[in-house]
Amino acid sequence: xxxxxxxxxxxxxxxxxxxxxxxxxxxxxxxxxxxxxxxxxxxxxxxxxxxxxxxxxxxxxxxxxxxxxxxxxxxxxxxxxxxxxxxxxxxxxxxxxxxxxxxxxxxxxxxxxxxxxxxxxxxxxxxxxxxxxxxxxxxxxxxxxxxxxxxxxxxxxxxxxxxxxxxxxxxxxxxxxxxxxxxxxxxxxxxxxxxxxxxxxxxxxxxxxxxxxxxxxxxxxxxxxxxxxxxxxxxxxxxxxxxxxxxxxxxxxxxxxxxxxxxxxxxxxxxxxxxxxxxxxxxxxxxxxxxxxxxxxxxxxxxxxxxxxxxxxxxx
Numbered sequence: 678x679x680x681x682x683x684x685x686x687x688x689x690x691x692x693x694x695x696x697x698x699x700x701x702x703x704x705x706x707x708x709x710x711x712x713x714x715x716x717x718x719x720x721x722x723x724x725x726x727x728x729x730x731x732x733x734x735x736x737x738x739x740x741x742x743x744x745x746x747x748x749x750x751x752x753x754x755x756x757x758x759x760x761x762x763x764x765x766x767x768x769x770x771x772x773x774x775x776x777x778x779x780x781x782x783x784x785x786x787x788x789x790x791x792x793x794x795x796x797x798x799x800x801x802x803x804x805x806x807x808x809x810x811x812x813x814x815x816x817x818x819x820x821x822x823x824x825x826x827x828x829x830x831x832x833x834x835x836x837x838x839x840x841x842x843x844x845x846x847x848x849x850x851x852x853x854x855x856x857x858x859x860x861x862x863x864x865x866x867x868x869x870x871x872x873x874x875x876x877x878x879x880x881x882x883x884x885x886x887x888x889x890x891x892x893x894x895x896x897x898x899x900x901x902x903x904x905x906x907x908x909x910x911x912x913x914x915x916x917x918x919x920x921x922x923x924x925x926x927x928x929x930x931x932x933x934x935x936x937x938x939x940x941x942x943x944x945x946x947x948x949x950x951x952x953x954x955x956x957x958x959x960x961x962x963x964x965x966x967x968x969x970x971x972x973x974x975x976x977x978x979x980x981x982x983x984x985x986x987x988x989x990x991x992x993x
Contacts, residue, residue, distance in 0.1 A: 691950050698722055698957050723856060724844050724915060725956045725969075726949040729922055731863050731912050733948020735905040736923025737930070737941060738870060741881045742898055746931075746984050747808045749923030750785075750909040754814030756920070758788025759913035760839060761818040764825050774855060774914065782910035788814050789906055819918075842919030842970030844956050859911055866904050867945060873901065874937035881937075919970045921977025922952055928984060 699718050704710045736749035750756045762780035770776045788811075795810035819840055826836040838845070870877070876897050879887040884894040912919075926948045927940070934940040955972040 687946075687950075691946075694950075694954065694957075695722065698953060701957075701961065720856070721844050721956070722953065723860075725953040727856075727859055727863055728844065728912050728916050728919065729926075729948040729950070729952025730945040731859075731866075731908045731948075732919060732922040732952070733926040733944045734863070734867060734870065734941060735908045736948075737927035737937075737944040738877065738901055738905050739923070740927055740931075741877050741937065742901060743807065744881065744883070745807065746928055747805075747924060747981070749927075750905070751815070751918065751920040751923060752808045752811050754788045754792045754811035754818070755785045755906055755909050756913055756918045757815035757818035758784040758786075758791075759910045760822055760918055761788075762910070763839075763914050764822045768825050768829055777914045778911055781914045782907055784818075785906045785910040785913075786903070788818065789902065815918075838968050839917035840970075841968035842917045842973070843968045844916050845966065855915075859915070862908065862911060866908055867941065869904060870901070870941055871938065873897070874941065877901075877937040917968075917970070919952070919973055921973045921981070922948055922955075924984070925973075925977050925980050926951055928980075 699714055699722060703714055703718075732750065739748040739750070739753065740746055742748070750759075759781040762782070762784035763777045765784070766772060766777045766780045791814055792807060792810045795813065796807040799806040799809065822840065823836065876887070876892055879890050879892055880894065880897065887894040887897070927944045930940055930943045930947060934943055952969065952973070955976075956969045959967040959969045959972045
């Protein structure tokens, strides 16, 4: 009963916050202000909810598949590869959104396999060599993106917002079809992972236990990773690189939830809540708008230190 009341309370807080997010400094009596709410704030809110939910979902799945609390699209270099794909699309094809998503997915997958290959070539604890490889790839891809932006003479501000993540680049009327696709993809992915929750529970204990239980571990691993990478590549096409949501939220939820049938929906909810709150802070805390990735990084880096400390202590 207490858990139910707590969930109802948190849900009401989120609904109240959504109202604040939409109406902050808005005069409801003004028709022009109402247009701002409908045409700018509402689409941005939808994107924040979908992006936070997607990043948290993919992070939760990746942490299970790699049995690594640090694993997520940012730490594995997948986001960097996705952004490179988006920039390559803009460089060659002028930034068609469909091609953005296709190339983003291709280079996300490429970056994922490169991370695996590099981590195997580095001696040491594979939990950390994998993250190290991913961060190296992120740095390389980000550097190449900067060079390409300079060659394209792109706006430095736009490049900065893509590298640090921003939710201010989408207008609902123009891209409503892609909003629908993104929403349907997330719903389908959640249902897929929800159905596979028992398989994720088994994979969390290791491949040997999963195989002994009759599960095709490698097939399940790569299938789920491809779904996770697809989610990330689409999100990066819309909002750039937003770090730490995929690490922070699933690890917080895992404190009280271990089985994936409960872990995944709560990760999605709190991921959506966290990114929406971060975006509100990014927009309104200063005289200018910060990239939302700056806010998530400020919160996420100390938390990352805590995870590292626990991992090293557990190992010792």
